[in-house]
Amino acid sequence: MTVPFSEQAMVSTSSKLTNTAFDGLAIEEGAETDATAVAVVAPDKVSPPRSLGLLQLVGMLFLLTSGGGYGLEPLVGSAGPRWSILALVVAPWLWALPQALMASELATLIPEDGGYVIWVEAALGSFWGFQQGWWSFVDSLVDNALFPRLFSDYTLRVAPAFGMLGSWMVGVLVLVICTLVNILGLGLVGWAAVLFTVLVVSPFMFICIVGFRRTVLSSLWQARPLHEINWRLFLASLLWNWCGFDSCSTVAGEIRDVHRSFPRAMVIVLSLTTMVFTLPIAASVTVNHVWSEWRDAFWPTAANRLAGGHWLGILVCVGGMCSAAGMLSGLVATSSRALYGMTRKNMLPPELGALHQRFRTPWICILLIGLGSACFTALPFNVLIQIDSTLYCLKVALEFIALAVLRRKWPDRQRPFRIGGGIWGLSYVVGSGLVCCLAMAVLSGLWSAISAAVTIVTGLVLYSVIGRVLNGRWMPSTIAPTPTSTPVEI
Template identity: 50%
Template sequence: MFNPDNEVSSSQAYGSFENVKFLGQRETNAEDNKQRGVAWWSSEQKTAYPPGSSMSSCNVVNKAIGHSLDGVDSEEVADSSPPRTLGVFQLAGLMYLVTAGGGYGLEPVVQAAGPLPALIGLLVVPWIWSAPQALMTAELSTLYPRDGGFVVWVEEAFGNFWGFQVGWWNFFGSLVDNALLPRLFSDYLKIFLGVDHLSLWLSWGGGIFLLMFCFLLNYRGLEIVGWASVIFVVIVAIPFAILTLVGLPQSDPKIWFQWRGDRDTDWSLFWATLLWNLCGFDSAGTCAGEVKNASRTYPAAILLSCALGLASFLLPVAASVTFAQDWDEWNDAFWPLVANRVVGGTWCGTLITLGGLASAAGMLNSLMATSSRALYGMATTQLLPPELAVLHRIYKTPVRCIALVAIGTALFSLLSFEKLVEIDSVLYCIKEMLEFLALIRLRYKYPYISRPFAIPGGFIGVWLCCSSGICCCVLMICLSGLAAFLSAMSMILIGFILYPLACWWLAKHQQAQMKKSSFTVPYDSSDRL
């Protein structure tokens, strides 16, 4: 895609880099961004590739698309791109929700091992697991400030085949993750209403309402998604902040040093819960094409979201364990109960329950945004039909990708998830390892390109960062078990089969569009002079 030896390509094309020599200048000048085009199919890029190249041919295909969808005009969209609307706080809110989402789901860490390992794990693991993901996302998202994220990174590093595979793994995993959230919403709705179980209609209706609500937010644009994320984060953070401020002064530090002992500790549950709750930063890279001044916004947003995540995990646990010393109680949805013990009464538990509802809604809203942008990135890099890349005429959102994710989420919500979640965790780790390898590959492939943000320490820093992340990925895969690993391999095999089918379909479709767009004018003898 990017050829450092081709001055025309490197200065004009945005297939891989947005003129990295003047990247900072471009991002601070919105008008220049608009003129040069942050979309991969910009008018400048059409002149940057010689006639007959794959990129030139794909531009013909994109211009030839004639489909529309409720306000979508593909002829207009072919030379446009989503606007850059996300600022630091919006991106930080979105990033926090796709990674932490509050302390919800973290309770089994205490149950599995007790307070001491839980607190040590929450203090140390983010540095060896979350930080490598965050640093990788910051470097590659500012180097490739376009929608698609890890699809773009892997495709640039290893080619179309692996770019397609990482997109397929993410698509399957995102449907599993997204479909869990309407159920989580229903669980906290049950607690809020004070009932043992919800009727089928209320449970199903609550999930459909949440899905439609998130779809409409994403339909209107990523700016609204970002501000909604900020609101959700505030709703989630307030009750945990109250719990921390009230509980810490009353806590007995001696309790922090208790643990179950090596024999009674469920290390598998401990590590699996800890690692799963501290991952997901790479998802924020899929929205890089809609981030304002990405070279400054990404590092600041990542730092803010990491600090908020660490505080929302570590401090509430430290403030609460004194009031709930039966570690078996620490299971899912235990926070409302322990909050009532710490603060007294039921009002704080009610606030945390409302926070659980907001957390489920915020995570689904953010994950729908990031997973749809991954599909959009696959379409813009010729890995999926270009029709999926069509943007809404007014809101400039990839409505077809958003609709596909919403429909898939609704269908997956009807399935049983125990095994699917285990398969998802394995696929996520394999995807993450491929991203780390792509980071290393791109450092060696383009060593002299100026990077708006670079992982400190040069090649040594990159190797340390990637080695730490890959080791955590291997640990998560081992904890998933052999059955989950073999099932994940079957999903990978499906991706291998889908790729040649996708290539065949795209090639056939491209030829048909080129034939349709190319015609000859009949010869008329009356035109002779």
């Protein structure tokens, strides 16, 4: 095993960079900009390799943000197709795009593993950096536990003989497999994500092909009366389905040509997700026009009615299993890198960030995420959803604040990708993002409030305890952004 940083090496590095942190590096002409940024804080021999290409990044990001149209059924059921399709077209501008722009600017400014943990630490200091890491860790355990449960549900639809206990065990087995695959390397996780993306999108493509032949345009304008709409469920479903565009920032240190790949992946995924969300609904509502039927896991039934048989419903169930497995694999990768980033900043004992000798992956962090997620699979699904929503809001709100602070703190830093529009563009991104975070928090239930309070209190205690264990020596920022001559435009 190797440890990312020895204490002596970090002290030596920090002493040289205390007054020049983030001031940029002298890069020889023709050198690889991605690799040079890493060399400041970690020799290449102890850093994870940059093994993730654009296609793999697109696959991971698509699964981590939407994973197909699964989970949209309550949106249609609560309001009908008119408001659902309209909301799915408008929501990206208010919620998804601000997340994507924020993540693109900060991930390319600081292209290191750890992502949003490092952004917040750089902007607001070690205290808030630790809180961001802790909130993200607890949120990841809850979020990851959702997908073995989803896999179990679809397994039960395809093979009822498994029973409740058997299907739950299958879900836990998938979690174990995803954990082991992550230890083998992020490149393998990325290629698996590409395959899963194809398998997830295909059933919805067939729904569109079969459904649009029977679509009556007037059915798309149908809706529940305004006084009958369940606005709480409608808005909660809408915002929850457009989350996650910051997730892949934690693996920025392992993305090839990150300055170009990251913003381009965002554009591709935003476009693909909008189509996968809106078109299958438009293709299905003419035949499936009883809105009260549109509840969780309704897509297989809707698909069977369109096809006049069971083959399309089975494909949808298989796609749901692939979506759950792909999301889970990607979440184990991204959440473990958030922990790894905390060890790099000395917020956690450096030994936890040890890299596997052969695969150069943070295997201890990966195992911790896998084991913790397995424990949370015992909680009811609706409780997991509520807890996940609030914790996600907390951490993303800090990320938007960090974006604004770093703009003011480092106004002259070269940014490979920069949100346009000056102060107005920044205000749109931060303001819209924070309003949506607040809306998600308000729409969450009692379990969300309890979990948020417990997480915040334990974070305050752990900061003090771990700080004393590490002799109170929180390391200063030592990661420098890579200078670039030409900003990337999308």
